[in-house]
Amino acid sequence: MEKIKTMPQSQLTPHQARYYSWLLTRQAEGGSMDSLATTLVDAQVDLNPHQVDAALFACKNPLSKGVILADEVGLGKTIEAGLVILQHWAERKRKILIITPANLRKQWHQELQEKFGLQGMILEAKSYNAIKKTGKNPFRQENPVICSYQFAKSKADDIKQIGWDLVVLDEAHRLRNVYKKNNVIGKTLKEALENVSSKVLLTATPLQNSLLELYGLVSMIDDRVFGDLDSFRAQFGAKATEQTLFHLRQRLNPVCQRTLRRQVQAYVPYTQRLAILQKFTPSDQEREFSHLVAEYLRRPNLQAMPEGQRQLISLVLWKLLASSSRAIAGALDTMTKRLQGVLAESTTQDLVETLDEDYESLDETAEEWEEESESNILTADEYQAIADEIEELKHFKQLAENIREDAKSRALLTALSTAFAKLKELGAAQKAIIFTESKRTQAYRQTPKDVSRIKQMLFGSFSKCLYPLQKFDSDTERRFAVILERDAQKWFKPAQGQFQIYWKSGFDSKEYIPDFVVETKDSIWLVETKAGKDLKDPEVLAKADAAFEWCKHATDYALQHNGKHWRYVLIPHDEVVESKKLADFLRFEKKSA
Numbered sequence: 227m228e229k230i231k232t233m234p235q236s237q238l239t240p241h242q243a244r245y246y247s248w249l250l251t252r253q254a255e256g257g258s259m260d261s262l263a264t265t266l267v268d269a270q271v272d273l274n275p276h277q278v279d280a281a282l283f284a285c286k287n288p289l290s291k292g293v294i295l296a297d298e299v300g301l302g303k304t305i306e307a308g309l310v311i312l313q314h315w316a317e318r319k320r321k322i323l324i325i326t327p328a329n330l331r332k333q334w335h336q337e338l339q340e341k342f343g344l345q346g347m348i349l350e351a352k353s354y355n356a357i358k359k360t361g362k363n364p365f366r367q368e369n370p371v372i373c374s375y376q377f378a379k380s381k382a383d384d385i386k387q388i389g390w391d392l393v394v395l396d397e398a399h400r401l402r403n404v405y406k407k408n409n410v411i412g413k414t415l416k417e418a419l420e421n422v423s424s425k426v427l428l429t430a431t432p433l434q435n436s437l438l439e440l441y442g443l444v445s446m447i448d449d450r451v452f453g454d455l456d457s458f459r460a461q462f463g464a465k466a467t468e469q470t471l472f473h474l475r476q477r478l479n480p481v482c483q484r485t486l487r488r489q490v491q492a493y494v495p496y497t498q499r500l501a502i503l504q505k506f507t508p509s510d511q512e513r514e515f516s517h518l519v520a521e522y523l524r525r526p527n528l529q530a531m532p533e534g535q536r537q538l539i540s541l542v543l544w545k546l547l548a549s550s551s552r553a554i555a556g557a558l559d560t561m562t563k564r565l566q567g568v569l570a571e572s573t574t575q576d577l578v579e580t581l582d583e584d585y586e587s588l589d590e591t592a593e594e595w596e597e598e599s600e601s602n603i604l605t606a607d608e609y610q611a612i613a614d615e616i617e618e619l620k621h622f623k624q625l626a627e628n629i630r631e632d633a634k635s636r637a638l639l640t641a642l643s644t645a646f647a648k649l650k651e652l653g654a655a656q657k658a659i660i661f662t663e664s665k666r667t668q669a670y671r672q673t674p675k676d677v678s679r680i681k682q683m684l685f686g687s688f689s690k691c692l693y694p695l696q697k698f699d700s701d702t703e704r705r706f707a708v709i710l711e712r713d714a715q716k717w718f719k720p721a722q723g724q725f726q727i728y729w730k731s732g733f734d735s736k737e738y739i740p741d742f743v744v745e746t747k748d749s750i751w752l753v754e755t756k757a758g759k760d761l762k763d764p765e766v767l768a769k770a771d772a773a774f775e776w777c778k779h780a781t782d783y784a785l786q787h788n789g790k791h792w793r794y795v796l797i798p799h800d801e802v803v804e805s806k807k808l809a810d811f812l813r814f815e816k817k818s819a
Contacts, residue, residue: 240318273305273309274301274302274490274493274494275490275493276297276301276485276489276490277301277302277305277306277309278309279483279485280295280297280303280306280309280483280485281306281309281310281313283295283483284306284310284426285310285313290424290448290480290481291422291423291424291425291447291448292422292424292425292426292427292446292447292448292481293425293426293427293447293481293482293483294398294427294428294429294432294443294444294447294481294482294483295307295426295427295428295429295483295484296428296429296430296431296432296482296483296484297430297483297484297485297486298430298484298485298486298487299430300487300496301485301487301490301494303396303428303429303430304333304334304337304396304428305337305341306428307324307394307396307426307428308337308338308341308342310392310394310426311324311338311342311344311370311392311394312342312344314391314392314424315344319391319392320368320369320370320391321388321389321390321391321392322370322371322390322391322392322393322394323365323370323371323373323378323385323388323390323392323393323394324346324370324371324372324373324393324394324396325373325374325375325378325393325394325395325396325415326372326373326374326375326394326395326396326397327374327375327396327397327400328374328375328376328377330396330397331348331350331372331373331374332348334346334372334396335348335372338370344369344370345369346369346370346371346372347367347369347370347371347372348372348373349364349365349367349371349372349373349377350373350374350377351377354377354381363384363387363388364381364384365381365384365385365387365388366388375400375411375415376411378415378418379410379411379414379415382414382415382417382418383418385418385419386417386418386419386421389421390419390422390423391423391424392422392424392425392426393419393422393424393425393426394425394426394428395415395425395426395427395428395446396428397428397429398427398428398429398432398443398446399429399430399431399432399434399439399443400412401415401416401427401442401443401446402432402434402439402440402442402443403439403442404416404442404443404445404446405438405441405442405445405455406442412442412446415446416445416446419446425446425447427443427446427447429443432482432484437462437463437466437474438455438458438459438463440474440478441455441458444478444481444482447481448481451477451480451481452477461473462474500648502641502644502645502648504637504638504640504641504644505637506633506634506636506637507633508632508633508634509629509632509633511628511629512551512629512632512633514625515551515622515625515626515629516547518622518625519543519547519554519622520547522618522622523540523543523544527611528615529565529568529608529611529612529615530561530562530564530565530615530619531561542557543557545663545664546663546664549662549663549664550632550634550635550662550664551626551627551629551632552626552627552664553664554622554626555622555623555626555627558619558622558623558626559619559623561619562616562619562620562623565612565615565616565619566616568612569609569612569613569616638660642658645658646658680698680699680700680701680704681697681698681699683697683698684696684697685697685698685704685707688707688711689711690710690711690714690715690716690717691707691710691711691716691717691718692716692717692718693718696719697719699741700755700799702755702799702802703719703741703742703755705802705803705804706741706742706753706755706797706802707742708804709802709804709806709807709808710742710744710808712808713746713807713808713809714744714745714746714808715745715746715747716744716745717742717743717744717745718742718743719741719742719743720739720740720742720743721739722737722739723737724739725739725740725743725752725776727739727740727769727772727773727776728772729768729769729771729772730768730772731765731768738769738772738773740752740753740754740773740794741753741754741755744808745790746808748790748791749790749791749792749793750780750784750790750791750792750793751792751793751794751795752773752776752777752792752793752794752795753795753797753811754766754769754770754773754794754795754796754797755797755798755799755802756796756797756798756799757798757799758798758799758800761796761798766796770794770796770816773794773816774794774816776792776794777792777793777794778792780792793812793815793816794815794816795811795812795814795815795816796814796816797811797814798814801814
């Protein structure tokens with residue numbers, strides 16, 4: 227055993243590695259600790275006993291077609307699945323697929339790499355299409371493949387062609403309604419994975435509303451456990467008795483393991499959660515906008531929504547409307563562009579897929595709805611109806627954008643103040659994590675009510691900035707960032723030491739860090755924003771001279787290497803208005819030292 231551990235991995239051939247894997251497990255019962263020996267050594271994570279037990283449970287029966295690991299929230303089901311993945315990897319069973327909600331793909335990729343030393347591959351539209359052009363099946367990879375439920379459903383034919391050694395289904399309760407006729411995602415994946423020899427379903431909520439959900443989850447693993455739906459209903463669908471529940475547990479024991487928090491409190495600490503309710507009242511402007519959108523969604527005929535997806539899309543729009551005016555504005559713009567594509571008779575992307583950019587949980591919601599085909603032939607009246615609806619959607623979007631600050635945002639600040647006061651009272655760190663279903667609500671960059679606290683705030687979801695999150699020293703900087711997002715090619719706020727521009731302060735040299743670095747089509751700008759009263763301040767002027775000289779040298783070098791001009795711009799705060807274009811500020815360029 228010791229010799230095997232210390233032998234460098236590079237010296238092992240695939241044949242030798244497989245032999246040693248067999249050697250380590252040849253005298254071990256399938257569900258014993260010895261069978262996971264090398265896996266536990268390789269895992270870079272502090273393991274808890276229940277996690278090892280769960281991994282052993284998943285590996286113990288070589289004839290089983292899979293298991294459900296149903297530990298309560300926060301007990302580390304991802305770690306348990308990672309151990310199972312690592313064990314398969316050690317046994318040279320390396321055709322591994324992980325299907326997860328879209329928003330968890332990167333987390334899975336990171337967990338595999340950092341905790342288990344495995345380099346997973348996230349497969350999505352761009353990478354899939356690039357590989358497909360080579361004539362290969364994009365799912366045939368040397369490393370574990372990670373994809374979303376929606377993507378797996380759309381590429382089910384490719385998935386079915388691979389002889390998977392292991393498939394992990396995260397948040398597997400999404401498949402609980404697979405027995406229903408209209409559960410397209412569940413049925414498609416069940417068929418695509420029917421020949422997989424080992425499946426691991428992860429869910430903290432295997433049972434929510436009905437025992438039939440247990441039937442659905444177990445049938446994803448093996449239809450033979452419960453038989454057909456009528457048989458299950460006959461045995462367990464009537465009023466539950468001690469005897470029927472006992473028999474149900476007996477059927478579940480070989481395929482499902484669940485650990486509760488109360489069972490692990492001895493070695494897993496939990497933080498107490500205190501709920502605070504913060505009420506708010508929408509403004510008249512918000513109520514009027516909500517009323518107009520609500521009336522629109524109640525109409526019997528809408529051109530913007532394919533008939534087969536209307537219920538799903540209406541539900542998503544109601545949720546976005548409840549999230550924020552910015553969230554619904556983005557979705558309305560998406561719908562407008564789709565209708566414009568219909569009028570132009572160009573190829574239009576599926577509306578559900580495009581709305582995924584606006585609504586975080588769309589892929590989870592979509593699985594509950596049946597898809598229907600629709601006619602692509604439009605009459606003259608339908609063309610006119612589409613044109614009218616486009617104008618109406620544009621009007622709604624404009625109304626939404628005119629709501630400068632919503633009541634929920636103000637209530638959030640109040641709630642944060644209340645929560646921080648409570649944290650201070652308890653001696654806890656004053657930190658906050660804000661959850662929202664809408665990605666556009668997360669990207670809210672409007673003027674905060676209390677601009678004096680802007681240095682304490684983070685603004686996010688910038689697309690042209692080199693970094694998705696930014697902090698600003700003033701609301702002027704925030705407004706200028708909004709302009710840059712619209713007009714610049716790239717921009718960022720430089721850090722200390724990044725440009726090494728120095729100015730004289732008496733006998734000392736001090737570093738100067740401009741507010742922004744901005745790239746346009748023909749230039750790169752160093753930008754400083756200052757209050758009008760400070761523009762003639764000697765320190766400000768000295769920094770401007772130093773930056774101007776730096777730009778001269780940078781331009782000389784750049785032009786010799788097919789680069790761009792560097793310019794320095796000193797902009798008064800009062801000039802920074804969001805309605806202006808970036809080119810309007812070029813008149814503030816410094817021309818000489």
